[in-house]
Amino acid sequence: MTATDRPTLEYTEFDISGMTCTACARRVERALNKLDGVYASVNYATERALVSAATVDADTLIAQVESAGYGAHVHDPEDDEWSRRAGDMRVTSLRRRLIVAALLTIPLMDITIVFALVPGWRFPGWEWLCVLLALPVATWAAWPFHRATLRNLRHRAVSMDTLVSLGIAVSFGWAVVTLAFGLDGPAYWIGFGAAPDGADAMYLDVAAGMTTLQLAGRYFESRSRRKAGDVLGALSRLAVREARVLRDGREVIEPIGALRPGDTFVVLPGETLPADGVVIAGSASLDVSTMTGEPVPREVVAGDAVLGGTISTDGRLEVRASSVGASTQLAQMAALAERAQSRKADVQTLVDRITTFFVPAVILLAAATFGGWLLGGAPLQQAIGTGIAVLIIACPCALGLATPTALMVGVGRGASLGILVKGQEALEASGRITTVVLDKTGTLTTGRMSVWETIPLAEASASEVLSVAAAVEEGSEHALARAIVQAAAANGAAAPPTAQFRAMPGLGASAVVAGRRVVIGNARLLGAEGIPTDAAHPVLARASADGHTPVLVAEDDVLIGVITVADTVKPDARAAVSALHAQGLETILLTGDTAAAARRVADEVGIATVSAGVLPTEKAAFIERLQAEGKVVAMVGDGINDAVALSAAELGLAIATGTDIAMRSADIILVRDDLLAVPDAVALARRTLRTIRGNLVWAFGYNIAAIPLAAAGLLNPLIAAAAMSLSSVLVVNNSLRLRSFSGARGRSTPHDPPAHGTN
Numbered sequence: 001m002t003a004t005d006r007p008t009l010e011y012t013e014f015d016i017s018g019m020t021c022t023a024c025a026r027r028v029e030r031a032l033n034k035l036d037g038v039y040a041s042v043n044y045a046t047e048r049a050l051v052s053a054a055t056v057d058a059d060t061l062i063a064q065v066e067s068a069g070y071g072a073h074v075h076d077p078e079d080d081e082w083s084r085r086a087g088d089m090r091v092t093s094l095r096r097r098l099i100v101a102a103l104l105t106i107p108l109m110d111i112t113i114v115f116a117l118v119p120g121w122r123f124p125g126w127e128w129l130c131v132l133l134a135l136p137v138a139t140w141a142a143w144p145f146h147r148a149t150l151r152n153l154r155h156r157a158v159s160m161d162t163l164v165s166l167g168i169a170v171s172f173g174w175a176v177v178t179l180a181f182g183l184d185g186p187a188y189w190i191g192f193g194a195a196p197d198g199a200d201a202m203y204l205d206v207a208a209g210m211t212t213l214q215l216a217g218r219y220f221e222s223r224s225r226r227k228a229g230d231v232l233g234a235l236s237r238l239a240v241r242e243a244r245v246l247r248d249g250r251e252v253i254e255p256i257g258a259l260r261p262g263d264t265f266v267v268l269p270g271e272t273l274p275a276d277g278v279v280i281a282g283s284a285s286l287d288v289s290t291m292t293g294e295p296v297p298r299e300v301v302a303g304d305a306v307l308g309g310t311i312s313t314d315g316r317l318e319v320r321a322s323s324v325g326a327s328t329q330l331a332q333m334a335a336l337a338e339r340a341q342s343r344k345a346d347v348q349t350l351v352d353r354i355t356t357f358f359v360p361a362v363i364l365l366a367a368a369t370f371g372g373w374l375l376g377g378a379p380l381q382q383a384i385g386t387g388i389a390v391l392i393i394a395c396p397c398a399l400g401l402a403t404p405t406a407l408m409v410g411v412g413r414g415a416s417l418g419i420l421v422k423g424q425e426a427l428e429a430s431g432r433i434t435t436v437v438l439d440k441t442g443t444l445t446t447g448r449m450s451v452w453e454t455i456p457l458a459e460a461s462a463s464e465v466l467s468v469a470a471a472v473e474e475g476s477e478h479a480l481a482r483a484i485v486q487a488a489a490a491n492g493a494a495a496p497p498t499a500q501f502r503a504m505p506g507l508g509a510s511a512v513v514a515g516r517r518v519v520i521g522n523a524r525l526l527g528a529e530g531i532p533t534d535a536a537h538p539v540l541a542r543a544s545a546d547g548h549t550p551v552l553v554a555e556d557d558v559l560i561g562v563i564t565v566a567d568t569v570k571p572d573a574r575a576a577v578s579a580l581h582a583q584g585l586e587t588i589l590l591t592g593d594t595a596a597a598a599r600r601v602a603d604e605v606g607i608a609t610v611s612a613g614v615l616p617t618e619k620a621a622f623i624e625r626l627q628a629e630g631k632v633v634a635m636v637g638d639g640i641n642d643a644v645a646l647s648a649a650e651l652g653l654a655i656a657t658g659t660d661i662a663m664r665s666a667d668i669i670l671v672r673d674d675l676l677a678v679p680d681a682v683a684l685a686r687r688t689l690r691t692i693r694g695n696l697v698w699a700f701g702y703n704i705a706a707i708p709l710a711a712a713g714l715l716n717p718l719i720a721a722a723a724m725s726l727s728s729v730l731v732v733n734n735s736l737r738l739r740s741f742s743g744a745r746g747r748s749t750p751h752d753p754p755a756h757g758t759n
Contacts, residue, residue: 013049013074018069095219097215100141104134105133131176170391240274241256242254263321265277268316269284269314269316270313272310273317275328276305283301284506286310287312417743421681436588438587439636448567449565450486460560468555471497472518517555529554533559588609589601590645592619616644617644619644636678653678695735698727699731
């Protein structure tokens with residue numbers, strides 16, 4: 001059933017625990033949809049289920065999910081403790097089982113190897129000591145694999161868990177049977193003649209070693225998965241919970257749910273707008289960076305449209321609500337992010353794709369080997385032993401470790417270089433990307449305004465213009481004011497004493513400086529004050545073409561100069577773009593800022609293609625248009641306005657100096673303080689993916705080569721166990737080579753990422 005087929009009903013959101021793959025999400029969805037009147041959609045990426053139920057209560061829905069073998073809880077946007085606790089419990093359980101398995105497996109290996117090969121050292125009952133050591137490992141420690149196998153079998157499905165569980169159970173069970181009844185196992189080693197009596201106890205070593213290695217892989221995978229954030233939860237926390245509404249001329253604080261289109265709400269300095277609307281009274285500077293990425297606050301007056309989620313920095317506004325609730329720009333961002341996350345959840349991992357065919361083939365081959373030997377006249381114990389040898393040698397320990405070990409080393413090396421990789425989806429996407437889309441403000445630029453040029457007019461000098469402007473702006477918190485004050489201080493200009501300071505939100509400010517009245521602001525303010533600005537027109541035109549913001553300075557009703565202010569490009573931005581081009585990638589600048597400002601930055605860093613004036617929802621649509629053209633897109637951003645685009649792109653990279661929501665939306669987080677982290681992240685992800693692929697080729701090739709030998713009855717379990725361990729060691733060693741990755745600057749030593757705070 002498609003989304004358009006579903007009836008219009010109220011939806012309840014549930015947190016789902018226990019899912020390990022997209023197949024689990026489909027099982028939960030099928031289980032819920034079996035109930036009459038229930039329509040469910042389960043998102044594996046967010047571990048959530050959206051359920052509409054006309055006649056079924058939440059308890060029944062939770063019970064239905066639990067009957068399918070998973071956990072469920074009604075999602076509370078205000079408190080995500082349940083899902084966090086479920087994830088923590090999963091990781092803690094795996095860690096506990098891994099520790100116990102390792103502590104028991106190490107002495108078990110020592111005993112079985114020494115006593116199996118040196119009969120003179122054996123003591124009565126040594127085999128049963130091995131059984132006692134292996135029993136907790138093969139049962140309690142391996143329970144996650146057994147549980148997943150039982151659940152899969154109930155749904156007539158198999159996975160790598162099935163093969164691991166079957167290998168553990170059969171090898172442990174056959175070892176106990178051979179010990180209890182004195183049966184003989186396979187009788188030959190390759191090239192070494194007959195095996196010593198009692199070497200069949202090595203089946204216990206195989207069962208325990210297999211469990212420990214698989215638990216290690218599953219633990220590291222789960223721990224990496226826990227780092228993936230929930231973009232929807234972060235977006236919901238941005239929404240305002242209360243609104244200051246005008247009722248009968250009085251300001252009344254009401255829950256946001258009570259706000260309706262047409263209502264008038266009030267926003268005081270420092271407050272966030274609760275809804276989209278139109279200003280009907282007041283003026284203010286709005287911090288719109290959350291929605292458009294523009295570094296300069298937007299001046300709004302009566303008649304201007306405003307967006308929910310933006311912040312009034314210095315004025316009181318009365319706004320008539322036009323869009324509330326799910327209709328606001330912020331809510332639409334959340335909806336788009338959920339859609340993008342849902343699409344990304346459909347991507348299968350490399351191991352899943354291989355084991356989809358590999359697992360059932362191995363099971364059938366082991367059964368065929370057993371049947372073939374039995375029909376060929378071999379004794380029952382020899383047929384069983386040979387079939388088990390096939391199952392053991394084919395058990396994909398190396399295959400299971402190929403991804404998590406490379407991911408663990410790659411992530412660790414990346415962290416030392418200031419690059420945090422969240423999961424395999426990022427690595428898989430990095431190997432295919434063709435285009436890198438970069439945000440401007442805070443990504444290619446510093447996001448901080450600075451004085452670009454001071455142009456004196458009339459009889460004033462540049463230093464005098466900057467000095468009197470700084471004197472007026474000394475007490476202002478406006479971004480342009482801070483830039484002017486900092487520039488004056490850097491030039492050593494002394495600020496004259498001021499009096500009668502007056503701020504005019506959206507226009508500028510005025511004050512008496514050294515006995516003279518100074519007005520500083522935009523052309524509209526000077527025009528209202530009756531101050532001629534004709535002399536500044538060429539400067540204003542040039543500033544507009546360059547994407548700069550002009551600030552006019554007048555003294556005693558005479559225009560004495562213009563100060564242009566602009567966001568500055570990061571010093572390493574051009575080198576970073578060049579490095580991306582050297583990697584064969586196309587670069588595009590995507591920003592909500594003006595076309596002139598975007599073109600200036602693009603020319604400075606070497607980017608040919610620019611798309612400016614783009615809203616957050618349009619950013620996602622722009623990414624999707626590139627994808628429709630056949631391009632595989634990576635998005636680099638740092639703000640809330642980039643969150644949806646980061647989720648929509650195949651690969652999202654977030655600058656850690658940006659907002660929490662942007663980092664939660666991204667696949668790779670860059671905590672380094674230089675932009676060369678972007679090409680470094682792409683290069684590291686590509687190399688890690690190549691390592692994973694190399695591991696998989698080796699592991700799969702090992703299985704293909706070893707299975708015929710086992711099926712021919714040439715492999716003793718001791719050799720099978722050694723070969724399996726050697727395969728895993730080779731995979732791990734290949735992964736450790738990632739530690740030599742040095743990055744674009746040629747670093748050979750770890751680089752500690754800079755400390756940073758949460759915005």
